[in-house]
Amino acid sequence: MLYSEQPAMQQNQPEFPHAPQGWSKEEAAAGAGELLGVPLTDDHWEVVKALQLYFATHEFPNRRELTDALEEKFYHKGGRRYLYLLFPNGPVSQGCQLAGLEMPAGSIDKSFGSSV
Numbered sequence: 184m185l186y187s188e189q190p191a192m193q194q195n196q197p198e199f200p201h202a203p204q205g206w207s208k209e210e211a212a213a214g215a216g217e218l219l220g221v222p223l224t225d226d227h228w229e230v231v232k233a234l235q236l237y238f239a240t241h242e243f244p245n246r247r248e249l250t251d252a253l254e255e256k257f258y259h260k261g262g263r264r265y266l267y268l269l270f271p272n273g274p275v276s277q278g279c280q281l282a283g284l285e286m287p288a289g290s291i292d293k294s295f296g297s298s299v
């Protein structure tokens with residue numbers, strides 16, 4: 184669901200001013216069932232907006248700084264625990280996919296945390 188490597192301002196998405204070129208809330212919502220397996224809530228969209236803003240204001244963020252920034256932004260709601268309740272397979276990887284952003288290197292490590 185990657186639309187652009189550099190997010191661009193979109194006039195047709197006033198609710199998501201930092202969305203990447205070609206991204207739409209409707210397409211993201213349609214693909215979210217497969218990605219998350221749950222219906223999207225306002226809380227999911229709030230994380231999407233935060234990710235899009237972060238990518239628009241930071242050049243080439245790495246996974247760690249992005250994770251730390253999300254944890255800080257959503258600290259009042261529970262931080263990392265809250266984010267993993269919304270995005271069980273990782274707020275950075277699933278959030279970036281939903282937001283139409285390129286995942287930072289190291290966002291998905293299939294060899295980590297499982298012996299299966």
